[in-house]
Amino acid sequence: MPIEREWEPLIVAFCCNWCSYAGADLAGTSRLNYPANVKIIRVPCSCRVNPLFILRAFQRGADGVIMAGCHPGDCHYTSGNYYARRRMTLLFSMLDYMGIESGRTRVEWISAAEGGKFAAVMNEFAGAIHELGENRRLGDIRCKNYQK
Amino acid sequence: MQKLSEMMRARAAELLAQGAVGRVLGWRSGGLGYDPSPAFFHSAEQLPELVYNGFCAANLSKYLIKAGENDGRTLVFLKPCDTYGLNQLLSEHRIDRDKTYLLGVGCGGMLDMEKARGKGIKGVGSLEEAGGAVVFQTLYGEKSCPRSDLLLEKCIACKGGEHMAYDELLGAEETAANTGFDRFAGVNELEDMPAGERFDFWRGQLSKCIRCNACRNVCPACSCNQCVFDNARSGVSAKANADSFEENLFHIIRAYHVAGRCTDCGECSRVCPQGIPLHLLNRKLIKDINAFYGPYQAGADPDSLPPLTDYTKEDVEPGVVTTRGGATGC
Numbered sequence: 001m002p003i004e005r006e007w008e009p010l011i012v013a014f015c016c017n018w019c020s021y022a023g024a025d026l027a028g029t030s031r032l033n034y035p036a037n038v039k040i041i042r043v044p045c046s047c048r049v050n051p052l053f054i055l056r057a058f059q060r061g062a063d064g065v066i067m068a069g070c071h072p073g074d075c076h077y078t079s080g081n082y083y084a085r086r087r088m089t090l091l092f093s094m095l096d097y098m099g100i101e102s103g104r105t106r107v108e109w110i111s112a113a114e115g116g117k118f119a120a121v122m123n124e125f126a127g128a129i130h131e132l133g134e135n136r137r138l139g140d141i142r143c144k145n146y147q148k
Numbered sequence: 149m150q151k152l153s154e155m156m157r158a159r160a161a162e163l164l165a166q167g168a169v170g171r172v173l174g175w176r177s178g179g180l181g182y183d184p185s186p187a188f189f190h191s192a193e194q195l196p197e198l199v200y201n202g203f204c205a206a207n208l209s210k211y212l213i214k215a216g217e218n219d220g221r222t223l224v225f226l227k228p229c230d231t232y233g234l235n236q237l238l239s240e241h242r243i244d245r246d247k248t249y250l251l252g253v254g255c256g257g258m259l260d261m262e263k264a265r266g267k268g269i270k271g272v273g274s275l276e277e278a279g280g281a282v283v284f285q286t287l288y289g290e291k292s293c294p295r296s297d298l299l300l301e302k303c304i305a306c307k308g309g310e311h312m313a314y315d316e317l318l319g320a321e322e323t324a325a326n327t328g329f330d331r332f333a334g335v336n337e338l339e340d341m342p343a344g345e346r347f348d349f350w351r352g353q354l355s356k357c358i359r360c361n362a363c364r365n366v367c368p369a370c371s372c373n374q375c376v377f378d379n380a381r382s383g384v385s386a387k388a389n390a391d392s393f394e395e396n397l398f399h400i401i402r403a404y405h406v407a408g409r410c411t412d413c414g415e416c417s418r419v420c421p422q423g424i425p426l427h428l429l430n431r432k433l434i435k436d437i438n439a440f441y442g443p444y445q446a447g448a449d450p451d452s453l454p455p456l457t458d459y460t461k462e463d464v465e466p467g468v469v470t471t472r473g474g475a476t477g478c
Contacts, residue, residue: 051404055401085465094429097335098350099344141393142391
């Protein structure tokens with residue numbers, strides 16, 4: 001008999017190699033809890049995140065997508081996160097305009113020293129996505145069937 | 149218009165005879181009067197087919213990319229709003245300015261045959277523009293309609309009749325002035341809806357998409373040699389009705405890839421065979437760019453830096469989308 005499980009959101013986090021990924025590492029070594037629903041994808045810089053990555057994550061079953069990078073001014077490549085900030089602002093605004101719940105996307109700046117912030121942000125974001133429920137508007141039915 | 153067409157033919161013939169230009173890029177009449185299409189003319193003998201009327205809405209600037217592969221200069225006729233697309237292509241180094249001869253032509257606003265059909269004007273054989281009206285010779289007799297009732301969406305929101313680039317002007321006095329129409333009115337209306345209704349609106353519109361790619365192919369800003377949507381490994385099947393997700397993905401990315409470079413020429417909406425209001429997507433991005441990063445008109449100045457290749461330290465955070473609330477909130 002299949003076991004009925006409560007729905008759990010799937011969250012994709014794009015983390016930059018130099019700050020946020022190291023922040024996640026620090027959260028781990030500091031034994032801080034953050035939800036196992038968060039799947040981290042390491043990118044060389046937040047500006048590596050192509051808008052297609054975000055859409056693709058939603059297609060493949062993500063219920064929320066968060067992008068984390070170095071604080072503005074601290075980018076390892078000097079200015080990558082400034083460009084990423086403009087791109088994501090326009091993309092998120094466009095998704096909102098298309099009627100996709102705006103709470104499903106987020107950008108946070110997390111430095112390598114902010115393990116606590118990383119855990120807090122992920123806990124808070126996972127909670128928000130839990131409230132929003134399953135991503136139906138930007139999901140792909142073919143991928144959902146594939147997952148089962 | 150009739151007089152202007154004659155002037156255009158005469159000037160083109162002159163420049164061809166002098167050898168100043170190797171070919172002429174203009175519009176060739178179709179069989180029905182309302183279907184002129186972009187065409188190259190290589191000799192004076194071909195020029196009588198060159199037409200210019202209220203249905204020559206097609207922007208010719210993108211054809212200059214291909215024309216540039218030939219030797220010699222290309223004479224191109226550009227309406228005022230077409231010059232924005234040209235400037236954009238120049239700034240992206242897609243066109244060699246030295247190989248073009250820009251003949252700016254006046255424009256009194258271009259017309260939409262679909263609007264005429266909506267008014268019951270069908271079976272059109274030929275048409276003539278006289279004064280402020282268009283007279284159609286149809287299978288059911290002569291029918292007349294005021295020009296102002298037939299204007300294309302992009303001409304209702306005319307940017308004004310100034311040519312942003314030209315070597316020579318012809319008939320500029322025929323140009324219509326900016327009407328003061330608020331081009332963001334449609335975007336505002338959508339933003340004021342609850343998110344669920346917006347979603348339903350776009351689903352209704354985008355589910356009509358047949359993925360003919362006309363919007364992409366006509367766009368002067370979409371000139372990549374290899375498009376992301378042509379990549380077989382991208383996972384986008386490029387077929388109609390593949391899935392609602394792919395319809396959304398295609399239209400979000402199409403609009404997004406021209407963000408900051410879109411001149412709001414409205415060609416995408418004009419050519420859409422399904423009547424999807426694609427300009428509402430482009431104008432949303434333009435509205436956001438204007439609001440967040442200061443007013444910007446792509447193509448007005450070929451030396452300006454597009455907003456997405458620029459930044460300031462004080463830019464708004466992406467969270468503004470969720471926190472701004474009010475008219476744009478859910």
